[in-house]
Amino acid sequence: MKKECLHMETKLVHGSRGGDVHTGAISFPIYQSATFKHPAVNESTGYDYSRVQNPTREELENTIAALEGGTAGFAFSTGMAAIATLFHLFSTGDHIIVSDDLYGGTYRLFEEICKKNGMEFSYIDTRSIDNIRKSIKANTRGIFIETPSNPMMKVTDIEALNKFTKDNSIILMVDNTFLTPYFQRPLALGADIVVHSGTKYLGGHNDTLAGFVVVKEEEMREKIELLHKTVGAVLAPFDCWLMLRGIKTLGIRMKKQQENAIEIANWLKKKEEVEKVYYVGLEDHEGYTLSRKQATGFGAMISFVVKNTALAEKILKNVKVISFAESLGGVESLITYPITQTHASIPEEIRKRLGIDERLLRLSVGIEDVNDLISDLEEAIEGEE
Numbered sequence: 259m260k261k262e263c264l265h266m267e268t269k270l271v272h273g274s275r276g277g278d279v280h281t282g283a284i285s286f287p288i289y290q291s292a293t294f295k296h297p298a299v300n301e302s303t304g305y306d307y308s309r310v311q312n313p314t315r316e317e318l319e320n321t322i323a324a325l326e327g328g329t330a331g332f333a334f335s336t337g338m339a340a341i342a343t344l345f346h347l348f349s350t351g352d353h354i355i356v357s358d359d360l361y362g363g364t365y366r367l368f369e370e371i372c373k374k375n376g377m378e379f380s381y382i383d384t385r386s387i388d389n390i391r392k393s394i395k396a397n398t399r400g401i402f403i404e405t406p407s408n409p410m411m412k413v414t415d416i417e418a419l420n421k422f423t424k425d426n427s428i429i430l431m432v433d434n435t436f437l438t439p440y441f442q443r444p445l446a447l448g449a450d451i452v453v454h455s456g457t458k459y460l461g462g463h464n465d466t467l468a469g470f471v472v473v474k475e476e477e478m479r480e481k482i483e484l485l486h487k488t489v490g491a492v493l494a495p496f497d498c499w500l501m502l503r504g505i506k507t508l509g510i511r512m513k514k515q516q517e518n519a520i521e522i523a524n525w526l527k528k529k530e531e532v533e534k535v536y537y538v539g540l541e542d543h544e545g546y547t548l549s550r551k552q553a554t555g556f557g558a559m560i561s562f563v564v565k566n567t568a569l570a571e572k573i574l575k576n577v578k579v580i581s582f583a584e585s586l587g588g589v590e591s592l593i594t595y596p597i598t599q600t601h602a603s604i605p606e607e608i609r610k611r612l613g614i615d616e617r618l619l620r621l622s623v624g625i626e627d628v629n630d631l632i633s634d635l636e637e638a639i640e641g642e643e
């Protein structure tokens with residue numbers, strides 16, 4: 259059976275080469291070596307120095323490339339390292355169009371570092387292709403989107419953007435952290451580059467930081483390869499191994515997390531104390547139909563608005579099974595307060611416009627028994643101040 263023909267679940271478990279060809283080890287070995295011996299002058303085993311390439315990292319990179327359907331993958335020390343390195347593609351005077359609803363760290367990178375280096379950014383609602391068309395300038399070189407977006411769960415039509423960027427030779431970059439290749443494969447929909455915070459669903463256990471860039475075209479592979487080894491924010495062998503281990507169970511985790519999320523979103527919707535629920539998998543979510551078209555699942559991220567600030571604070575203080583902590587995607591359920599945590603770097607006026615206020619909470623649903631999660635929320639909402 260050809261590797262390319264395998265189903266997603268099998269690809270996840272078996273990785274690229276899978277185990278060790280030399281010893282038969284089922285678990286891919288951790289090559290904890292900074293450097294590699296040369297057989298002779300002008301000869302190499304294929305590995306010279308681990309910043310450039312390391313066998314464990316190579317296995318992980320080939321695995322993520324296969325999952326996303328790209329020509330090459332690159333593993334970075336964090337998601338931010340991946341995005342920061344990627345943006346070395348651009349130069350002074352380049353203009354980039356960005357989703358207005360964005361991970362706070364990415365916004366900070368653009369505003370605090372890229373801008374200083376002479377790049378320009380337009381933050382717009384990328385759900386509207388018309389908005390994008392109007393924002394294009396002669397110096398527009400890239401479009402960077404999150405879909406579903408963070409934390410307002412806006413869905414952008416990747417395929418529609420693709421047709422549009424092709425004509426204009428603009429690089430289309432998609433942060434696929436929320437859905438992972440298990441549910442959404444942006445390269446197949448026409449994106450040029452996919453980025454990930456591997457810290458989230460791919461690792462899946464809230465124990466490792468990692469980031470990825472996956473490219474579609476050979477020409478782009480060469481560019482990113484140069485940046486990756488030159489900037490040097492590469493993922494360490496042990497962390498590569500943890501990522502490989504996490505990816506093996508991505509399928510069953512995503513399925514269970516989504517199943518839990520659907521139940522919780524429907525439960526939240528019925529709560530009188532909850533004013534609004536943003537979950538892509540609810541049929542009345544405005545991005546529901548588009549999601550069904552371009553993804554095979556909705557993920558497990560829910561944002562919701564409670565009646566008042568005091569209630570939001572009470573929930574954060576009283577949850578016991580769910581942890582009040584930054585981050586998402588792991589087996590443990592986490593609840594976040596975007597206004598003071600993930601989105602603290604976003605200026606107040608933008609936050610206000612998007613709806614990121616004192617009453618908004620973001621829940622990353624884990625794999626626990628859903629009844630325990632619902633009881634925990636119920637008690638946190640109903641409990642003493």
Ligand SMILES: *Cc1c(COP(=O)(O)O)cnc(C)c1O
Nearest residue numbers: 336337338361433435455457468
């Ligand atoms: C967490 C996150 C990042 C940044 O990743 P790190 O691994 O924390 O550096 C980027 N994009 C999204 C959507 C994220 O959730």
